[in-house]
Amino acid sequence: MTQTRTTRLERGRSALGPALELVHTGRAPTRAVLTAELGVTRATAGAVAAELEALGLITVDARPAAAAGSQGRPSHRLSVAPDGPVVLAAQIHADGFRAALVGLGGRMVATAPGCVTVPADPARIIGTVVEEGARLLRETDRRCLGAGLAVPSAVAEPDGTALNPLHLSWPAGAPVRALFTEALAAAGVPGPAGGPLAGVAGNDVNLAALAEHRHGAGRGARHLLCVATGHRGVGGALVLDGRLHSGSSGLAMEVGHLTVNPAGLPCHCGSRGCLDVEADPRAFLTAAGREPGPAGSLLHQATELIRTSYDTDPAVRAAVELLVDRLGLGLAGLVNILNPDRVVLGGLHRELLTADPGRLRAVVADRSLWGRSGSVPILPGTLDHGSLIGAAEAAWQPVLDDPLAVLG
Structure with missing residues (x-):
């Protein structure tokens, strides 16, 4: 040769x-x-x-066919490939879990949700969600090339431990990546070459940001800031030049612990008035005069309340305005520090932006150094299951890096 x-x-x-x-x-x-x-x-x-x-x-x-009106070859x-391989994606949140099979392109092939009381032993719930994923693989007969897990906690690297699962009763430092890999082996989920499959794990908002950057409202952004509230708490993430910025050990962008109300509620972190407790679904429901829970998803309860009652219920409108002001204060500080070229909001924050976009953008512009001269676009996220898609993106990454090394 x-x-x-x-x-x-x-x-x-x-x-x-x-x-x-x-x-x-x-x-x-x-x-x-x-x-x-x-x-x-x-x-x-x-x-x-x-x-x-x-x-x-x-x-x-x-x-090949030329587009209408085009010239040239x-x-x-x-x-x-519509029937190509998939990865197993899993998400655990305060109200349960969801397992899914996700193909290239961020396509959800199959999904299985589960609303349960999350036990204090992380191995039990991780085992349950993996078993559901393994069932989906058997039913669809798809080849699995990887597995990713999203959890509501900062995940420290290189050990893959969940350091602060504040809204779960797990112990700090739970070895979620190792437990995920063990559960995959126990459920008989094979790797690409038939051997054991090594799982990857990450923070749910970090992974949602990665998904929005590749497949959603963040596509094309160079410096993307994502802030979201899921079932409990508030998280943030930053994508720089297409790569997730996770800091020196995976713990960057804990934006939920920015203080936005110094006289506010005590936070799990030991401070008061953090975004985590002042701008999440529980905070919204309380501000709207509704009793949070006890059954079902707080995120679903809060989202439905905005969608059905914002135009007719003064208490709901006032709660939206209150949380928008709190969120805007936090976003303005982040914009001043990070100077992103786009901001994407997920979870309940997406609904707040949709309900009153002018108010939120005005709060950020009023408090941002650059807000008046070059307004940063603030957009609602477009992915309904961003953390799941992001968990899949993490699992697909070795294939995207070198397809032949995985499939060769």
């Missing part, structure tokens, strides 16, 4: 991961776009696309 031929093959292999990520995120819908994005020849792009198709990851349209369309 000539040196030129060897170099071409090496260049093609090095382009497999970037090419797959371009198709995965919808940024390369055709082979012509793929060629331009990769900066390679048409022949190399064609070979790369063919290799990814042979691996069962994408499909290449055999009969038509290009083959590229898309993720």
